Amino acid sequence: MANTYTDSGSGDALVFLHGFCESKEVWNEFMQPLQQKFHTIALDLPGFGDNIENISNYSMESMADDVKRQLDDLRVRKCILIGHSMGGYVSLAFAEKYGSMLSGLCLFHSSALPDTDEKREQRSKSIDYVERHGVDNFINPFTEPLFYRENRERLQQEIELMKNIGKQSPKESIKGALAAMRDRPDRTHVLREAKFPVLFIFGKEDSAVPLEKALEQCHLPGNSMVYFLGKTGHMGMFERTYETRKALEKFAETIYG
Template sequence: MSTAQPTIVLLHGFAESREVWTAFTRDFPDDYRLVTPNLLGFGTNVHDIRDYSMEAQARYLAEYLRQRGVERAVFVCHSMGGYVALAFAERYPSMVAGLSLFHSTALPDTEERKANRDKNIDFIQRHGVEKFMDSFVRPLFAPDNREKLVDERCFLEEIGKATPEASIIGALKAMKQRPDRTAVLRKADYPVQFIIGKDDVAVTVDSLLPQISLPAESHVLILDGVGHVGFFEQPAVTRRAVLDFAGRVFNSEE
């Protein structure tokens, strides 16, 4: 059974869950159907996961959407969620009406980033997920927001600490191994949105600027004083940007 209702699929990032979207989407219009899955290994989706690769996540997502009658949607994707969405778009392009990369990238890990993934895995194996999350989340916020948004920071830390070690390590390995998917942006016959934080240390503005010219249609929002979690750091601005983007996409398809 399919649905003709305009659908927005929101994909969370690494060490997160669908709960990161709860406050962000509270004021979304009822016109939209919102689908917020937990990716493999996260939230409540933590049982019997053997493959954390972006390709496995994409296959899971396709089946998840088919079971819910979603044939085509706008995808709004934070960080690792963007890696999953790009793998999904590569395999199921007809299901993508629009793609919003929310602090995400089509580039693979650099050698330095791969080495950092290995260091993080080693740290987790020696000290556990809880200690890792104590140091991982804080730098994701822009410097001025790290003390200002303590509740939001603690919320993300709690989600991460509740995530099984196998999921954290599995996702780190999968992100390290993901390929370059800039070709997906070049081939995109749907609009692509980039939401970029100037203070993002995880996906830097410099690494994203060359990507914004790749799709045939790009929409770009670059935010001052924002790090890697704009839905907490500038919720009103990023919410408006996502809704405007979705509105343009769905209006063009009518």
């Protein structure tokens, strides 16, 4: 069986969950400097990267169970969970089920709000599109708009990396994940009831998590830190590597000391 996680460093654990049509690979460079202080782990979510065997359920809840299984394998009892986009939806499902395992939570360009009716319809159309036109034809136009337009030329290599990862995703995984995101419930209560600090990282130019949606939820936890990034779309780990890493490092240091 392929290895569904990367883990390096030692000490308190930071666990990274990738977004839709991504894999653990998107965190490789981002995590490297953090390995000097923390035990850094990046997981493949079910259906993506190397975690593509025997997936029958793509719900956020079943993905959260898979994260728990991988953390048990790694003997991680407590961690800060960092979820990018769909990884944030999974993190919230994880927090709802296994909240006692969390020292902190970071929603990295993500949201506890459910899809709007318009967004649900869009996801259903995407499922149909993938079925009829295939993975490559879906990934090509999907990837670049995740990056703020002024950053695209500078980040051509990263955009190509994202496209390559996306194109390796099985068709069934893409359709399953789209349906799971479409059908996920409102989890703002998880933020409201959180017994751990929450860090929000938002891009001001992120069309996937618009600014007004971000503002609706960042005050909900009892203890939260919020970082808004100008000229940044949905991919802060590439668009603003230094700033997002520093924000996360500070957050982890306030928790772990």
